[in-house]
Amino acid sequence: MIILDNVIVDRGSKYAVSGGPCRSAEEARMFLAELKRTKKFAKATHNSWALICGGQMIKNDDGEAGAGMVILRMLEREGLHDHIIVVTRWFGGKHLGGDRFRHVQDAVRTYLKAM
Template sequence: MTGLKRLGVVLTDRGSKYAVSGALVSSRDEVAAVLQDLKSDKSYAKATHNTWAAILPTGALKADDGESGAGMVILRMLERAELSGHIVIVTRWYGGKKLGGDRFRRVQDATRAYLDELELGL
């Protein structure tokens, strides 16, 4: 049990659906456990992208999972909110239409929804 909090689908854009999840983490092993927990749900395992970022005592970690640059968007928002010891995962199910630069805005929107849930929205 990882304490994973799933907000589910928080927005859609041109058919793509975005969900956001997160959990408290303090090590790379805990990050891996949270990601494994998330992907134990078949719909998340089959998602097009599960991008994430976390700020740990040992430094920042991020992964784009094929959505180039999305991990950095999440990481910058975590840094701005001064939220360490937490992983935020933005999941995208591709809807058939390319979003171009708007995909970064959707990652920001999903991350903001999570931060707002924690009452850290900026």
Template structure:
């Protein structure tokens, strides 16, 4: 599991990104459970995620951040990253960000993919 703590802040909201290899939907659920064992991730407002499974196809979860899973999924498809889940975590800061929240999801996923490529 690769976790990039705080990637960015905007108007009180904080964003982090995590990810790692998974096998099937059960692997995704296990990854999310492991991530949420850490109290700060369990208490986050949103843990939006997506992955491309070699058996099962595209999977995503917005966790209340409508559209965020689709943004992550599109980036994973472009990167060709299969059997790997990416989770963008947001701690809501009290101010609605509108469309900027999608730009922040993109920034987080890009940071994760860059770190992944640097580690690989």
């Protein structure tokens, strides 16, 4: 599991990105459970994620509408299969509007460069 913390800060919201090998929806649930064993991630506002495995595209916005699809498209573009990417956000009190999608993309790019 790779965790990159505080990759983006904007108007009080903070972002982290994490990921690792993952081959099924069940493994994705286990990955998230492991991530949330750290209190900070368990208390996050959103843990949005996506995964391409076994010919399936699986995503979860975790309340950050559209974030899972952004991650999924980036995984597809990179041809990255059997690998989950989770973008975590701690809400800072101010709405980010469309900037939140740019932040999700930037977080995923940061992760892909670190792999």
